[in-house]
Amino acid sequence: METTELLKKVRQIEIKTRGLSRNIFAGQYHTAFKGRGMAFSEVREYQFGDDVRDIDWNVTARHHKPYIKVFEEERELTVMLLIDVSGSRNFGAVGESKKEVITEIAATLAFSAIQNNDKIGVIFFSDQIEKFIPPKKGKKHILYIIRELIDFQPEHTGTNLSLVLEYLTNAIKKRCTAFFISDFITEENFKNALSIANRKHDVVAVQVYDKRETELPNVGLMKMQDSERGEEKWIDTSSKRVRDTYSQWWSQRQSRVLDAARKSRVDITAIATDENYVLALMNLFKHRG
Incomplete structure (x- = not known):
């Protein structure tokens, strides 16, 4: 992205998300995450x-x-954003792309953190640790984070949730609040890594998904691509069996994600790209308050 276009986008995100965090989230965030240590x-x-x-x-x-x-x-917290930058984040059929929604949610949380006098850092991950931004305070640091959220280009497209959780557990020595932001599209069993991370830190999971991912439309032959592996194949969406099998796959995968969060005692909220993420985050904060 060109520098002028990037700065314009940063400014748009800053105006929108800083206003949200100041006017809506300030009290709820403080109540939900104050003094965990x-x-x-x-x-x-x-x-x-x-x-x-x-x-x-x-x-x-x-x-x-x-x-x-x-x-x-302890009034001053360290907040870490664990941001999924795998290939599947670029999907967007209904509403904004997952990447755009993840960027806005992360920026809103970042501004909420600095208004609460907290440090904020970021771990970008795919199936590798793509980038680590150490936690700091200040508006200059926040704007740097927003630039990276918008413009960061990962080297890999896969997903490894356990890897980033293990990295968080080992890299951040002091107890922190970690927002784990991903679409959680994986067949991996990451429950053990999530449990260990949440025993040391306060992990909160935020799932961002596109409603088109939950079911197939009946539109006949459709070419589908795995955005993480690059594989393409044609499927017949006019077949009820094919559509039912896909829906069943989604439901089973979603159940595994929710079960992993429940057994690890991690709060989780699922936000569709065409939904109001403000309302979802406020409900999450109220639940924890």
């Missing part, structure tokens, strides 16, 4: 009603009377 603050003398599990036995032994550790919520 607890930081040691001070010690003080034990008072009636304090939790005995908070007693600092070393200080108690020195002073010959009980003292407890006082903790406070």
Whole structure:
């Protein structure tokens, strides 16, 4: 994308998503993600009603009377965006393309994070780790992230969800909130990696899909292409058996994704490209608040 066109697109995304995060999400985001960790603050003398599990036995032994550790919520969070840049993100038959919707959702979350004084970083992934942007604060950093969301060109087209979850677990040492944004089109079993990542971090899954992906239209012979492997084949969509088989495939794959999230205790929201992602994100925040 040419520089002037890219800057214009960045500005459009900034105006739209910064307004959304300031006017709509500020309170919900803060309530949903504030102080997920607890930081040691001070010690003080034990008072009636304090939790005995908070007693600092070393200080108690020195002073010959009980003292407890006082903790406070960590207000500053680190937020990571895990962005799927595999080939399937370019699909868009109903509404905007998945890439466009993912970009707007990620930008909205990024502006919400800096308004909450949080650091924000990004991991772009396909079946490889394509790019890692370390978490920082500030508007300049956010605009750099938006430029990359719009214009980043991955080297690979496949998908490996477990790989990016393992990378998150190993690369980010301090507990963070991680928004895992993907269409989750994969036959891979990533539940184990998701469970491990969510034990260390606070993982939230955001699925972006196109409604045309959920069922085949009855339009006769249709050439379909696997956007991740490049394979093409003709299928007869006038066959009810073919359409039913495809719908069954989608339902089973979707059930596996939701089951992986449920068993890993990860909140997930599914957003179609022609739906209002603002409403979906607000419902997600309210659920966590």
